Amino acid sequence: MTDRLRIALAQINPHEGALDRNADRIRAARAEAAAAGAQLLVTPEFSIAGYPPEDLVLKPAFVEACTARIEALAAETADGGPGLVVGGPWREGGRLHNALFVLDGGKVVARRAKHELPNYGVFDDKRVFTAGPAPGPVMFRGVRLGLMVCEDWWFPAVSETLQESGAEILISINGSPFEAAKQDLRVQLAVSRVVETGLPFVFLNQVCGQDELVFEGASFVLNADRALAVQMPMFEEQVAVTDWTRGAAGWACAPRPLAPPVPRPEQIYRAMMLGLRDYVDKNGFPGVVLGLSGGIDSALSAAVAADALGPDRVRAVMMPSPYTSAGSLEDAEECARLLGIRYENIPIAPAMAAFGAMLAPAFGNRPPDITEENIQSRIRGVTLMALSNKFGDMLLTTGNKSEMSTGYATLYGDMCGGYSVLKDVWKMTVFELSRWRNANRPPDAKGPAGLVMPDRVITKPPSAELKPDQKDQDTLPPYEVLDAILEGLVEKEQGVDALVAEGHDRATVLRVWRMLDRAEYKRRQAPPGVKITPRAFGRDRRYPLTNGFSALVG
Incomplete structure (x- = not known):
């Protein structure tokens, strides 16, 4: 059982539908993570294709192309370097999911489908995706990771299910659009998830403009004591390397210098x-x-x-x-x-x-x-x-x-x-x-x-x-x-x-x-x-x- 884990968080700018460009950006982030000695690189929601994909995901050729890029990235993890968490579409049994894929040792070792599908405001996930079951933890190199896709962490059920089934660290990959003062709401909700589960929490967001939506990044990590250990910048790409240690009270992330707050x-x-x-x-x-x-x-x-x-x-x-x-x-x-x-x-x-x-x-x-x-x-x-x-x-x-x-x-x-x-x-x-x-x-x-x-x-x-x-x-x-x-x-x-x-x-x-x-x-x-x-x-x-x-x- 490992007591240390180095996780790199890739707050990157995907280009909607530019699959090769996105895959290359993930490769570049993985190389940066490898140089820093990370065991795992986490990328945002639908990182292989850009989020929201809207009706692009209704094209079978698009889903097949995404799958091919994800499998290619998985094969590259046979080099012994960092594993990957990548977001993209997952078609199974005639159902299409918004999913995350865990890539390690040259293959896709786990998949988790988004359970809570937003259907309000700018979101219409229910129109194109099928909800997956409540996810269980993923074992990655001796650590049980509670991996979620965006909306899953906005409500307590998924986080609590992961905690009850043995997750040790909660990690959410996101395509969460900018609104003025929204970051305060995100942190408040993350504190609620930490209090409810007693687990540290990672929020990773993309940073890009996509048509009318802007995604500002502002990714962060809260430890189980609710202390802010990592605050990544707004409106900037960054690969942040985080160091985790298992202690008597569970896993904790070593504090990093925090990006300064940005006035309204x-x-x-x-x-x-x-x-x-x-x-x-x-x-x-x-x-x-x-x-x-x-x-x-x-x-x-x-x-x-x-x-x-x-x-x-x-x-x-x-x-x-x-x-x-x-x-x-x-x-x-x-x-x-x-x-x-x-x-x-x-x-x-x-x-x-x-x-x-x-x-x-x-x-x-x-x-x-x-x-x-x-x-x-x-x-x-x-x-x-x-x-x-x-x-x-x-x-x-x-x-x-x-x-x-x-x-x-x-x-x-x-x-x-x-x-x-x-x-x-x-x-x-x-x-x-x-x-x-x-x-x-x-x-x-x-x-x-x-x-x-x-x-x-x-x-x-x-x-x-x-x-x-x-x-x-x-x-x-x-x-x-x-x-x-x-x-x-x-x-x-x-x-x-x-x-x-x-x-x-x-x-x-x-x-x-x-x-x-x-x-x-x-x-x-x-x-x-x-x-x-x-x-x-x-x-x-x-x-x-x-x-x-x-x-x-x-």
């Missing part, structure tokens, strides 16, 4: 960076193009892009109309200068005049209204899409969650694009992040230190500048009021009476409710964007387009 604004900002970087790079775009209006949303989007990709891969375009203020022209140019990104000015007045002349016979004597405002926005959308098509850069959309909630955006206009870093960011958070970035540079940023936008961009009243002297607050309640109401309606599913009881004006709440409901068709056509909050638009919140319920509360 930095967490959100770096999640946007990682989501954008992986979306652009893994889909093969040379860079991004965006409209830079002189306003705060486009300025923050440009800063995130420069930090994520590097200033040389960001192209900013100012598209002034006759209503664009001199201040906006100055602020946009100064933003581009501070960030060091490419900048050009393409006026849209000629296109406005052409559309006006073209549509005049059809419009007749009807006075100008929101139609002409939307035409300006759509001219800008067409212009940016033309640049994207011509040069290959992905168009980055710059709208925020407050605008998307209320429909304060133009379909096929400023909603054009392939990705949005602000899609799940409230307007008040946009202000917070802009101030934070002007005072801080993220450690993994490729953009410049110091100011990234003039202070006036943050302090001036927001405006779409589609007509003379226009301000957002002409159409919307003040953002501090609007965001509070929207958070209640969207993230907490509060009703009108509950929000009024909190001190909000009933007429304002009803107005915001109606705007939220009416804009569902726009949101359904919006580009993907980074999930930040517990209730992002998209898979988190699925509402019917045709919906008469709002009339009942009007």
Whole structure:
């Protein structure tokens, strides 16, 4: 019976569906673990393929390809080096499981299927996988490991079953998406599992952007006394080697230096960076193009892009109309200068005049209204899409969650694009992040230190500048009021009476409710964007387009 075990934890960035690339990344981590004298390397949930695989796993060829890579990795463990825990699909008896595989001595020595299948929010494991039985421990080189897949540890049953059947160390491999402040919840739940079982607990997470989801890593180890022995960094790949010793009270992990905590604004900002970087790079775009209006949303989007990709891969375009203020022209140019990104000015007045002349016979004597405002926005959308098509850069959309909630955006206009870093960011958070970035540079940023936008961009009243002297607050309640109401309606599913009881004006709440409901068709056509909050638009919140319920509360 061994009394010592060295386990390497591979907090890695898989590429969805790029099986050879993922297998090579696991090999590189195993080589690093071997050099450090580890006996076991643990990798995240579905590490061979990337998580979540969605309907890819319904393709038999995909499952077969994953199996072939796992078997190849298993064969390589015949070299006497570290064993492996790898995540991937497991088909058995016509059932498809989300599983982990233990590889050692040249073969697959154990398999364990995920028992608790999440079916809420962004997760739909029950749609494509079959739940496995409650798992038992796996004997690995003289140690009984309680191995779990992600959701299995969020509830007590699986951990308790493993403890009762002899597990000595609990290890969970995860694909757990980022949400602001979620790490605190993870640690609290891990403490509960440790208290219930009396066993140390390992949480291992992947670190990557996958479509709208970001996985921030932040893997950790709790000893049986609930002390935090290991805290791996957020938003960074790392192979952490942990040393374990069996004593009279069981196994304990030797403490390692802990990664420092990351403040909330930095967490959100770096999640946007990682989501954008992986979306652009893994889909093969040379860079991004965006409209830079002189306003705060486009300025923050440009800063995130420069930090994520590097200033040389960001192209900013100012598209002034006759209503664009001199201040906006100055602020946009100064933003581009501070960030060091490419900048050009393409006026849209000629296109406005052409559309006006073209549509005049059809419009007749009807006075100008929101139609002409939307035409300006759509001219800008067409212009940016033309640049994207011509040069290959992905168009980055710059709208925020407050605008998307209320429909304060133009379909096929400023909603054009392939990705949005602000899609799940409230307007008040946009202000917070802009101030934070002007005072801080993220450690993994490729953009410049110091100011990234003039202070006036943050302090001036927001405006779409589609007509003379226009301000957002002409159409919307003040953002501090609007965001509070929207958070209640969207993230907490509060009703009108509950929000009024909190001190909000009933007429304002009803107005915001109606705007939220009416804009569902726009949101359904919006580009993907980074999930930040517990209730992002998209898979988190699925509402019917045709919906008469709002009339009942009007």
